[in-house]
Amino acid sequence: MSSRELASLHERWTAYQDLPRLTDHWYWRPGWRADRQFYTWHLTFEHQPELDHLVTAVQSQLTLPGLDLVPLDGLHLTMQGLGFTDEVTNSDLETIVTETRRRCAGMSPLELSLGPVDPDAEGIGLLVRPWDRVEQLRATIRDAINAVWKTVPEASEGFRPHVTIAYSGSQAPTAPIRDRLNAIRHQPPAWVTIRQATLIALRREHRSYEWTTVATAPLGL
Template sequence: MSSRELASLHERWTAYQNLPELTNHWYWRPGWRADRHFYTWHLTFNNQPKLHQLVTELQHDLALPGLDLVPIDGLHLTMQGLGFTDDVPDTDIEAIVAEAQQRCAGLPPLELSLGPVDPDAEGIGLLVRPWHRVEHLRAVIRDAIGAVWPIVPEPAQGFRPHVTIAYSGAPVPTEPIRARLAELREHPPASVTIRQMPLIALRRENRAYRWKTIATVPLAG
């Protein structure tokens, strides 16, 4: 694990020890509403049995008041947003996807490790490592967007790869959750191989994120 990953894990765990209560993750961010969908690039985790087993085991022990467990088919790693579907023309989507497919064709599949548990006020995630591989893929996608649009949405900096397994659903005390997480921190991580990245239309539904796949970019190198 790199020093950046270790530092992040340590800092976030230390901060969590001083967190009195959770923050409800499900407030409406600017522009969001129940009937609105958002174009975004995500890594998704279908056909990843090792990860699914790990998450199932962890969630068994995290069925606690205040936590909304993420469905297995809802696991994702947020990469790069584009915009709300009613704001982005279909022609722009087609052009950005074509650029992304061309630029990613020579990239190898991502070999990643997920774990240990990595909590904050709005949820419990799994640390993703190594970061630099995910960061490189995100930079390629941003370059693809920049080939079509003069301004790429969202900051290039401040990106932290993670996969959430439980969202904070109510401002409950963190003490019982901290105690449970302390028992789970030594759980061995799971390895995954990512061979493609989808562009999805994301929505919120019943305190969970759901989506429709719009296009897929293979990592074929």
């Protein structure tokens, strides 16, 4: 694990020890509403049995008040947003997909480690390693967007790769959750191979994220 990853994990664990209550994750961010969808590039985790086994085992210890467990088919790593579906033209979308596919074809698939558990006020995630490969892919996607638009949405800074396995659904006390996490925080990670970036139309329903796949950009054609 790199020093950046170790420092982040240590910092977040330390902060969590002093956190009295969760923050409800499900407040409406600017522009969001129940009938609106958002185009975004994600990494998704279909057909990853090692990860499914780890998440199932960890989630079995997290059936606690205040946590909304993420279903296996809802696991994702947020990469780069484009914009709400009613604000992005079909022409721009198609051109961005073409540019992204062209650039991603020159990259190798990502071999990533997920784990250990990595909590904060709004949820419990799995630490993703190594960060640099994910950051390189995100930069490639941002370059593709920048070839079409003068301004790339979202800041390039502040990105921290993670995969959430439980969202905070209320302002529940953290003490019971900390007890469970301390017991499972050293479980071995799972390894996954990511062979594509996925463009999705994301929506929020029933205190969860759901999506429709719009396009994929294979890595290493």
